[in-house]
Amino acid sequence: MFHILFLLPLLLSTSHASVNDFCVADLKGPDSPAGYPCKPPVKVTTHDFVYAGLAAEGSTSNIINAAVTPAFVAQFPGLNGLGLSAARLDIAPGGVIPLHTHPGASELLIVTEGLVNAGFIASDNSVYVKKLSKGQLFIFPQGLLHFQLSYGKSKAVAYAVFSSSNPGLQILDFALFASNFSSSLITQTTFLDPEQVKKLKSVLGGSG
Numbered sequence: 001m002f003h004i005l006f007l008l009p010l011l012l013s014t015s016h017a018s019v020n021d022f023c024v025a026d027l028k029g030p031d032s033p034a035g036y037p038c039k040p041p042v043k044v045t046t047h048d049f050v051y052a053g054l055a056a057e058g059s060t061s062n063i064i065n066a067a068v069t070p071a072f073v074a075q076f077p078g079l080n081g082l083g084l085s086a087a088r089l090d091i092a093p094g095g096v097i098p099l100h101t102h103p104g105a106s107e108l109l110i111v112t113e114g115l116v117n118a119g120f121i122a123s124d125n126s127v128y129v130k131k132l133s134k135g136q137l138f139i140f141p142q143g144l145l146h147f148q149l150s151y152g153k154s155k156a157v158a159y160a161v162f163s164s165s166n167p168g169l170q171i172l173d174f175a176l177f178a179s180n181f182s183s184s185l186i187t188q189t190t191f192l193d194p195e196q197v198k199k200l201k202s203v204l205g206g207s208g
Contacts, residue, residue: 025080065095105167114156
């Protein structure tokens with residue numbers, strides 16, 4: 001018993017010293033699968049844990065009539081290493097967030113305004129779609145193709161919460177038709193007509 005009591009302060013001190021409550025990203029350092037290096041604790045302030053970037057409405061004056069405003073680690077360094085991030089979705093009437101995937105995270109969608117039609121395609125090609133209204137939530141499992149679109153007469157606003165500080169993003173249409181992916185290869189791998197591929201590339205700015 002004496003030995004345990006004698007060692008207790010040392011054990012508590014060692015345990016406390018090994019715990020890092022947070023690791024605010026030093027964005028000047030290299031990004032890696034483990035995240036950014038930590039900002040020195042003496043330079044961390046309350047401002048590192050506050051982000052107002054999702055308060056403003058995103059511009060929907062674009063080809064998809066929608067905007068996604070991220071609050072990932074690159075915008076909000078306090079998220080580094082905490083395993084979560086967020087984004088704001090503004091979708092004008094008729095707007096759409098096209099089929100896309102987040103390789104590094106699952107997503108929880110929360111509708112705060114308007115009507116949103118959302119869904120995802122499972123790896124066995126089952127499709128799960130639901131029309132959502134204010135206050136409803138929808139989950140998109142990690143890595144699966146999914147979409148959101150507005151189906152009401154007014155704009156829709158939703159917030160997404162991700163299970164990673166850097167979930168990643170790849171939009172299927174942009175990957176195919178806004179890149180330099182060879183048109184002949186797209187035709188062969190998607191069974192699309194060559195003229196349709198050419199048209200989509202001209203719209204989205206792709207080459208090849």
